[in-house]
Amino acid sequence: MSFFSSGVEYAIHSLMCMVDDSGNGREMSVREIAELHGMPYDYLGKVFTRLAKAGLVSSLEGRNGGYQLARSPAEITIRDVALAIDENKTLFDCREVRQRMAVFDSVIPVWACDTPCSVRLVMDEAQRQMYESLARHTILSLTRRMLKKVPDSYPIQISEWLTQRRSG
Template identity: 50%
Template sequence: MSFISTGVEYGLHCLLYLAGTSAGVREASVRDLAEMQGVPVDYAAKLFTRLAKAGIVQSTEGIRGGFTLARPAAQITVRAVVVAIDGEKPLFDCREVRSQCALFEQEPPAWATRGTCSIHAVMQVAERAMREELEKHSLADLVARAYSKAPASYGHHVVNWFADRAANRRSDRQA
């Protein structure tokens, strides 16, 4: 099992579209975001509920309703998305195994359990480094990386895909 859930991956991929392209996708429905990524709609809706509670996205009402980023993509860190979706959870849960050595007849001697467990200490350093690294990268950074690989026309294709979906929804409601 991975430390960071698949939901974080799905959420970040969906947020890349709300972070905008050179052509300007800024708002989209959860259904469209889910379908664009091949994510179950109900699952994406749960992710966006968490993202909204964390103040990362906000919902808009009406026929053209959907979600937008609640603040600029440069101000949304990868760590904020991880925490919004997965919550704050430790990387390692020390079980104090060191106190259970078969050589300790009744109670472990004080020297055996003094201070932080050396294994736990290493895991704490690793966790701190991971959190610091996730804090260094913003949604805007991810967008720049993703779109640097794509042909220049890709952004326009994305915008058109979302616009067509929204237009079809409006025409379906008017019929």
């Protein structure tokens, strides 16, 4: 399986569609977003609960409620989103092989417990590089990049789909 859960993908696409044509945030409900993207509604609800808990979006309860971006889309990095959904995930979990070496017969030396495993250090560094790469992109930059590759009618279609759904 892949490292990032499907929730991360859902979250990024969701936040991207919450940016309107002028680059500002727009309020949307989970149901709207789910139907627009063909995502499972209940599952997306949990995704947004996590986004809210991480402070990326804020919720408006009650009828006509929904979510809106809590920060400018230029200040929400992809790293933020990934960490909000998949928190405390590590590329590698060290099983402390050194402490199980047969040369220590049931007496593990202190250095094997205190000093960090070299393998783990290398992996942690790689993970840091990965997250730094993700931190270089924001919801806004991603949205702008997408709009370049798409016909001009596309964002209009979405806006119309939204207004039509809200009226009917």
